[in-house]
Amino acid sequence: MQTRLLGTFEIDHQKLSQDLDVISHFDFDEPYIEFSCGYPWKSAMVWTSGGVLGDGVLSRYDNRQPCLPTANGRKLAYVREIIQNFFVVEHLLFARVVVMSNNVLVPHRDFLELEDKSKDEKVAHRLQVPLATSEDALFMEENVIYRMRVGEVWSLDATRLHSAAALTDHKRVHLILDFADTGKETRLVKFGEDRSAGIPDTNLAKRPALSAGDRDAILGMSKVIDMDNFKDILGIIIKKHYRNDAGEGFVWETMREISRLSGDPEIEAHANNLYEHYVLSRTD
Amino acid sequence: MQTRLLGTFEIDHQKLSQDLDVISHFDFDEPYIEFSCGYPWKSAMVWTSGGVLGDGVLSRYDNRQPCLPTANGRKLAYVREIIQNFFVVEHLLFARVVVMSNNVLVPHRDFLELEDKSKDEKVAHRLQVPLATSEDALFMEENVIYRMRVGEVWSLDATRLHSAAALTDHKRVHLILDFADTGKETRLVKFGEDRSAGIPDTNLAKRPALSAGDRDAILGMSKVIDMDNFKDILGIIIKKHYRNDAGEGFVWETMREISRLSGDPEIEAHANNLYEHYVLSRTD
CATH class of the missing domain: 1.10.1720.10 (L-proline 3-hydroxylase, C-terminal domain)
Incomplete structure (x- = not known):
């Protein structure tokens, strides 16, 4: 597993704009606040096991029920359409809408805190679907800085050192989808996957050397x-x-x-x- | 008008604790976010003109209606008791519950933004009633650093350079009461006012000189x-x-x-x- 652009799909900007308006009125949780340097990273659960809203801390959910829309998720017609049309809901564990502005996350590695769960209940694949972003919304993996753009779907290797940044007042909104381990050959997406490896050159942020x-x-x-x-x-x-x-x-x-x-x-x-x-x- | 400890009243800690629990579940606004260096200063309106909830930006309220509890205020039995027992509601324009942690406010002066309103609708007196605080919750006025403690009521001269700080994860919760200009002799509080001037020595935070x-x-x-x-x-x-x-x-x-x-x-x-x-x- 490596971090890579999985593929792209055509965005319906009018439908997206309606969902973004609904999202702007959500009552967000601020879980994992210790990772934020700046305004807290905010999250709203949209699909979870049994549709339970919870508090946004993944390890506190019981993942043995089928994954269903939460009270938040039921308000997002287009996000639901995206999830059902483009992803294999059968293997979905969590879908979250997360919002960042004026914030950088402490570089870290993920997934250890969920290790006491069984294979079917454990997050093994993390996909990101940008819904609103800007040129100052950036991602870091080790020494690579890159951008994810609206219409793209990314698979992240969260076990490598990574971070996210929103160096702007503009609210970056992503849909994060967490899937269980399905075995190597099972597909998680229902669109043509981009078979090129890694992060495309056009997504890289070029940086001058630090003097x-x-x-x-x-x-x-x-x-x-x-x-x-x-x-x-x-x-x-x-x-x-x-x-x-x-x-x-x-x-x-x-x-x-x-x-x-x-x-x-x-x-x-x-x-x-x-x-x-x-x-x-x-x-x- | 100078910043001073107006007086003290006896807190019912059990009733306060119930209200603090309700407050912890409020859906807060984050107005005046440009003043925060750290986690955003959060505010929930509890009494306003006509009981309108609004968005927490004072200049956007129409202050011509009588001041009444908002949907938030109606959930806070003890805060309502404090307001009605100890303050002259007739002159009240706004009551807000504000929460700070890991944040310092940019030193500033207040009230200019409301200047186009008439005397009865304009904030002239700002009182602070701490509901939950800690030794790392501090206030600044010019070069004076001080603490406000639970059970105290403070009158602030917001036209002088001032700021607040919560140098801790602990959530500092204050009730802020804004009153209209009532003329010099009208009382705003219904308890025995402390006639000593200014900030008592025991509230001052002593600081070593910067080297x-x-x-x-x-x-x-x-x-x-x-x-x-x-x-x-x-x-x-x-x-x-x-x-x-x-x-x-x-x-x-x-x-x-x-x-x-x-x-x-x-x-x-x-x-x-x-x-x-x-x-x-x-x-x-």
Whole structure:
């Protein structure tokens, strides 16, 4: 499994616009808030096991019932049409509408927290369907920065280090579909899959290299960091990674180096604990 | 009018706890989002002219109807009891429940945006009634940092440069009451007012002076600032002001100096425009 553009489908912009208007009035949850550096990442469950709305934390759902639209999902005619026409609902575990603006997510790996479930109930495939986006809505996988566009369907390898960014007030809205493990050959989509591997060149965000001077200035924040602004400084480093190529591992290496240089054992321990939590223990 | 502790009343903690539980399930608005550096400041209107819920932006309400509980307010038995027992509802324009966590507000002055309304419809007195708070929930007025505690009622001079901070995950919940201009002698509260002037010593947050080295390190962020992280850096400076005494005017002077030192005309202009908006044009 690798992150790749699965394919494209034709969007009905009028129907989409009606659903986006309904979505803008949703009462969102703010689960996984510890991942956000900026405005909280918001989520509304639209299909779940038994149609239960819940609180948006995936590990709290009982996945043994058939996947059905929630109270939110029943209000979204076009999203329902997209799900039923283009995806194999039989293997669907969750569908969520997620909204981001002025926010970057801490680079992390996923799926470990669901490991105590059986194969049929465990999220094995995560697909993303952008519903509203902009040029400042970006994704990161290791040292690759890319854009997903409306009309595209993406498959993500969430076990690799990844993050998302909305460096703008504009609300980026994605439909995220989580599927159970179906065995290698089972298809999850009902449209012609793009057989090209990986992330197309036209989706890549080209970045200039980070200069040595910029790197030193960023490390200089070791003299400013404290427990009150720790998350702000982590957010600044993540944003720099989205705009400048500073090599794989830049975010966590820089955050840990700043924390070490601060000379404050509490800050250094906090950085190492977060690194352990987001990067090391979340994968197998 | 000066910012001062108006008085105290005895809290019924059991009734308060029931209301706080109801409040935790409110569908909040996020008005004035441009003031937040961190998680958005959230507000739920509980009394308004005619009981209209609206969107939380005060200038959009028609204040000519009597002030009544909204759909939110009708769910809060104890807040209603507090308002009716301790305040002169006749002069009330708005009551709001506001929630903050992991956030600092940009230092600003208030009330200019309502100036086209007549005297009876215009907010002239802003009272704050803390419902849930912590030692890391702080307030700023010019170069004074202080705490408001549950059971206290405060009158704020919102025309002076002020800000609020919740340097914690803990949700700080306040009831804010806005009253019309009643003439000097009219009382707004129905309890014995504390006649001592200003902010009591026991409410002040003592801060060590900011060292010259810390000041230089903060100015060093001029080499890191860009349009993506502008608000993050503003937030870091505001937090430093809450924890260290660096003199009156520190926040805006430092933000404008960092922006000037960045050498980027877009950043410098942005800082000056924000200063104009938050500090100069919001007062008369």
